[in-house]
Amino acid sequence: MLASNLNFYGTTAAGGAYGYGTVFKITSEGELTTLYSFCAKSGCPDGQNPLATLVQGTDGNLYGTTSGGGAIGNYGTVFKITFGGKLTTVYSFCVLSECYDGDYPEGVLIQGSNGNFYGTTGEASGRGNVFEMTPAGVVTSLYNFCSEPYCDDGTSPVAGVVQAANGDLYGTATGGGAYGNDGTVFEITPANVFTTLYSFCLFNCANPGVYPRGGLGLATDGNFYGTVSSAIYKITPTGEVTWLYTFGSGAGGCCPDGDFPYAGLVQHTNGTFYGTALEGGAYDEGTVFSLSTGLGPFVTPVPTYGKVGATVYILGTNLNGTTAVTVDGVTAKFTVESSSEIKATVPTGATTGVISVTTPTTTLNSNLVFQVL
């Protein structure tokens, strides 16, 4: 992930000083620094094997999960780490009976509009849950999967969740569902009402793909975009699915364009989606692809929050010649650093809202609400 200091941060599942994974920083020039190596002590109370990337909280720290280790046992943790590499274990899973609070988190966290963190657990347990965690580390399970007969509500939500503008959480469950074990897309409201929006279905419904291991991407049209075993789909907030692309469907057979695009999609500020396929391609070791659906360009702030007077970087495309930047309608001071980057200052009087950038040819709005702290 790209942090507010414009360095990238990530995790490795293994390796490091003790063999159980690391948190690292890498600059855009490729200079890598290992910030932390997990499992310095017996039993790995600080966690082990982080499988997801990080998220930067509004306190400036980076937050992540480990799939194993922790103070309770080998059930995983939520941790926070400073830019300097000081790691604090915020929560160790499986405090409750039968790990009702969750275990084995693999997905990325998000920080919701209320300041709490949200994530998913449950690959190893075969059930999984969606949990909420306060910044102080109080965890509440919002929904435990496989609560319905035959797991019609889904199982194993490994990819985390996204939050839409209405405050609802949306995500995917890799297994379960109404048609066997093909996976689902689900929604949880702030009032904690759970809804299965869609059940994937291969054999009886001829869906071009199943098993949504990748999460959902909230795009600028308000819809969610995701990937399954061999296809890309769009799903509306009400659960209407449109299949956008099926891998291996071209003249080349399976699969010069890729196969098993497990990682989901990300929308670039040029409006185009980008993704990776685990396998397929010319050498059957995976591909990188883009998918244009006609959505227009936008801007996105880094970080997504800040106090008045704070610096915010605005990423976009064709930003040269920009004449104005506003935060929720309040004019901000800015400099154009490059055609893809603006450095702005959160203006006095600004409130939480959309960032707008006026270029010589158009006005670009941010894909998410910038939070003024």
Place this chain on the structure above:
Amino acid sequence: MMVRQAFFPTLVFCVASVIAAPAQTLQLLASFETDGFPETNLVQGFNGTSTVQPRGEGSEKTSELSSRLPPPASLQRFIPSVQNPNALTAKHLLH
């Protein structure tokens, strides 16, 4: 899953976002020849490229996929691992 990934090293690369495509068209940007099997998502960089942290087989390294930035000479050996239009450039060799 966890055990399998524990033996999968990690790499990082970037892909330039300079290719325009018609509406709802998938475009193959690169195929990995070695050190592939990417499992994770991309993230956009401030220089206009997109970066991903996949987990792949082979030597543990970080790398960049970009048609904008010429690769350092010492990292040229990773270029054949993908096909055009973009070229894979190693960004950091861990081992």
